[in-house]
Amino acid sequence: MPVQERKQKAREQRSQLIVSAARELAEAEGWDAVTTRKLADRVEYSQPVLYSHFKNMDAIAAAVALEGFGELTTALTEARAAAKAAARAGEKSASEGLRAVAEAYLDFAGEHPALYQAMFVRPTQLTFATGEIPASLREAFAAFREAVEPFARPGTDGESLTELFWSSLHGLATLQAGARLRQTHQQERVEVLVGLIAG
Amino acid sequence: MPVQERKQKAREQRSQLIVSAARELAEAEGWDAVTTRKLADRVEYSQPVLYSHFKNMDAIAAAVALEGFGELTTALTEARAAAKAAARAGEKSASEGLRAVAEAYLDFAGEHPALYQAMFVRPTQLTFATGEIPASLREAFAAFREAVEPFARPGTDGESLTELFWSSLHGLATLQAGARLRQTHQQERVEVLVGLIAG
DNA sequence: CTAAAAAGCCTAGCAACGCTAGAAATTGGA
DNA sequence: TCCAATTTCTAGCGTTGCTAGGCTTTTTAG
Structure with a gap:
């Protein structure tokens, strides 16, 4: 049937x-x-x-957010892969990968502001605290972890550095979206961030 | 009369x-x-x-935000002054000042989440882009600039580093508030941030 | 002290919102 | 072809931001 x-x-x-x-x-x-x-x-x-x-409007926004998690993961992993391929195992491969991930993240946020809001700004029912994180978001975070790992202090797991890296990008994205930063200097701020971690 | x-x-x-x-x-x-x-x-x-x-509800929220800008400036400058006094012109005075400002900012955000939202998260009519920034907020940003300045690369004005520092703290504050970071590791993340800039 | 004028405030209401019960219409199997 | 089950829509409830117009209070002038 x-x-x-x-x-x-x-x-x-x-x-x-x-x-x-x-x-x-x-x-x-x-x-x-x-x-x-x-x-x-x-x-x-x-x-x-x-x-x-x-169930309600929030559930619709959550479904939109879920869609975004998948696309963000794709964007980040592709950007990192492309950067690695370009810098053929050279010395700066890792830092280029880091920069690529940072730029890809900010591009994503800038190109889909409403989608980004659904994912990370709007108060949502997607419970992050209880560990019930969408698998696709976990993947995106993994992309961050891999990009940051080469620069973690030896002996640490680099988890805090990863969280900080993500938080910095999130802050840059949201303050830029709200026109609270100099609109023309985002690239410079990224350079500074990458320089601090990889320098 | x-x-x-x-x-x-x-x-x-x-x-x-x-x-x-x-x-x-x-x-x-x-x-x-x-x-x-x-x-x-x-x-x-x-x-x-x-x-x-x-004029409308948003204007009321904006008035609340304005109140917050003043209080944040006070909190930041006081924290920095206290740290400076404690580390009597010692070598680590500058980095202690930076840590103090970072912690004061995150404490402020954590203790007054709704106030913080009115200031930096809610879509507001306070036009930041056109340079019409409240004087009190400009003061808060100046506190950031002074805390960061000792660590700016010579030859640069440190403005991008200041914006990045603020953005990082903003990201940490909002993602922490949304329970998207490990709730128990905020202090560690601050150490990493301060270490990156002052280390 | 009284009456007219001015100022201030409240009741009542509009359009739009999220959400839902129950009627109407459509579809599937005999 | 007809009935039953499913699906869809109409209509409505309570709440929202915001406002017009009447009512009450206060101020001024005689």
């Missing part, structure tokens, strides 16, 4: 449609503009349909 | 009352709970009175 199967598939497609529409709307007009009515209009269904897929 | 004067003073007091009530409510229940009705209830006036003092 492939009728059930077909329905199941259609439902999943519609779920994805909702998530995509929410993301586009947020990116275009900000998360405040993502209301159940506007979103229902966009996907051409009524509001209750949204609630048959997601 | 001191009648005008008296009224003016009463109005200012009531303005302050509103700001204080908003801050307390936000700190107690989060900014989402700060609604015009609840706030009006707390100050024992009707909603329109709020609007006779502030």
Whole structure:
């Protein structure tokens, strides 16, 4: 009875449609503009349909965030791989990798500000504290760890340095997005950060 | 005719009352709970009175933020002064000052999470980009600059390093508040940060 | 001291919000 | 073709930010 199967598939497609529409709307007009009515209009269904897929609006934003975690992981690992390939095991390979990861992260945040907010700024129900972290986010963090590891003080596990590296990038991303830093000097700040860790 | 004067003073007091009530409510229940009705209830006036003092809710949050800028400046400068006094012009005076400022900043953020959000996280109308920065915030940033300056690469003005230092602390503060970092290792992360800059 | 003018405040209401119950419509199997 | 099950929509509740207009209080003038 492939009728059930077909329905199941259609439902999943519609779920994805909702998530995509929410993301586009947020990116275009900000998360405040993502209301159940506007979103229902966009996907051409009524509001209750949204609630048959997601518990509430926050769950939709969380689904968008999850999408972002995957894309961020891809961006970071690819950037690191590309940098490594370019610097063919040369001496500066590690620091180039670090710079590549930093730039990729800030580019990602700058290019998808609403997505980034869903992932790391908006108060979300994705419980990070209880260890229930999405697998895709764990992967992104692993990319950080690998980039930082060569510069960890011998004898330490480098976990704190990794967290600090991430925090610094997060701070740069959010303050830059809020126009609280000199807009034209982001590259310089990255150089300083990479220099401090790898120098 | 001191009648005008008296009224003016009463109005200012009531303005302050509103700001204080908003801050307390936000700190107690989060900014989402700060609604015009609840706030009006707390100050024992009707909603329109709020609007006779502030353009809208965001303006009230901005007033709270402004209050925070002043307090943060005080906290940072005092911490730095205390560290300097303790390390009587010794060799490590500068790095102790840096650590003191970092810890004071993170303590401030941790002790007043809602206030910190109003200052640096919530989307606000306080226009930072156009240079129209509150004087009190400029002072806080100056405290950062002075703490970082001893460690700037000779020949540079250290502005990027200062922005990076602030960004790192901001990232640590917000990710810690969102329980996205190991809650028990904040001190260690600060040590790493100070070590990178002053080491 | 009284009455008109000014100022201040509150009641009541609008549009839009998140979310949901129950009616209406569509679909699948006999 | 008809019935039952599923799906979808209409309509509505309570709450939000914000405001118009009436009411009360205070100030001024006679």
